Amino acid sequence: MKPRLVLVGLGHGQFEILEHLDRLRECYEVSYIGGREAIYTGAFPQVIAGEMASATTRLRRDIAPVAERLIALDPDARLVETDHGNIAYDILVLATGAKSRGIGTGLKPMTRNMLDEIVQSDAITIVGGGKAGVELAFACIRRKRHVTLYARDILPDLPHHVGRQTARRLVQSGVTLMLSSFQPGTKAEGLVLDATGVGPDDWWAAAGLADHDAFIETTADLRHRVYREIYITGDMAARLNGGVDAVRSGRHVARQLLGTSRPFKSRTSLNILLTTPGRALLTFGKLTWHGRLPYWLKRKIDRRHVERFN
Ligand SMILES: Cc1cc2nc3c(=O)[nH]c(=O)nc-3n(C[C@H](O)[C@H](O)[C@H](O)COP(=O)(O)OP(=O)(O)OC[C@H]3O[C@@H](n4cnc5c(N)ncnc54)[C@H](O)[C@@H]3O)c2cc1C
Known part of the structure; x- marks a missing residue:
């Protein structure tokens, strides 16, 4: 009998990982738990901003989910509890991402309904001045009446002058910049979006995969430190960072x-x-480049990704 993956x-x-489904099926009894579509956050x-029709990526048609949601996990018994009963495994790959911290509407997990809600809102308040919050503010101001960005710093991971230039561009574009933290009870205009980063999901600690309020520790090959038959990808893993690493971790696990x-x-x-409009900021560590070529490159990469998985 083949091992249950x-x-x-x-x-x-x-x-x-699903790109390799045919070869995986030669070695394993493969089951999948999850939805049939996901939003590609890169796009x-x-x-x-009205520059792309869709950022929806879809599950391959030749695999049917055995359940839609993981509810809990018992790694000692090697059982996943789902909305369709318990499912046993020999090898488990987790790619359920992390969740927003809880101010207003969380951006993670991102769904098509949430994207529609953002597109339809006239006014948006974004909390968080990192890359996600800044990109969202630039995107929203193209088609919204009011966009407010609350941030103590703009792009704090990048050199100071890049943050200052970006703050200027945001204000020139029409974004109301509040250089302060967003406090509970602050009167905000429109839909409030949490771009303050992501945190652990509650079930990780309940299953014994992580300490309370911590990301999941893995060995260098992305296996759980204790439960070696569990692979951790993307935002769940303490050692990984962002969407590019999430994609790379999937290739590695495959x-x-x-x-x-x-x-x-x-x-x-x-x-x-x-x-x-027509420009983007490319960052590679502390190196940055703002202009038309990064914009062109981004559109090419994102379109290719969405076409590949749609
Ligand atoms: C506004 C914004 C812009 C971003 N832009 C970029 C960018 O340009 N470049 C970049 O590198 N990163 C970007 N990121 C970060 C990037 O989105 C994340 O690092 C990436 O999505 C992590 O991927 P993941 O595989 O961990 O999981 P996710 O992409 O979060 O996907 C998790 C999936 O699992 C599903 N799921 C969740 N819980 C369960 C469950 N219990 N059972 C079954 N399924 C479940 C979810 O519905 C979702 O489909 C951005 C983030 C935000 C918020």
């Missing part, structure tokens, strides 16, 4: 499952944020 969640890395600001593994190496990732 259970894949959970339609995170960015899972799409990479959804372009949908809000290779491990197929026996062609190489050690996972953390790399500095290239990020590109949409800014003013």
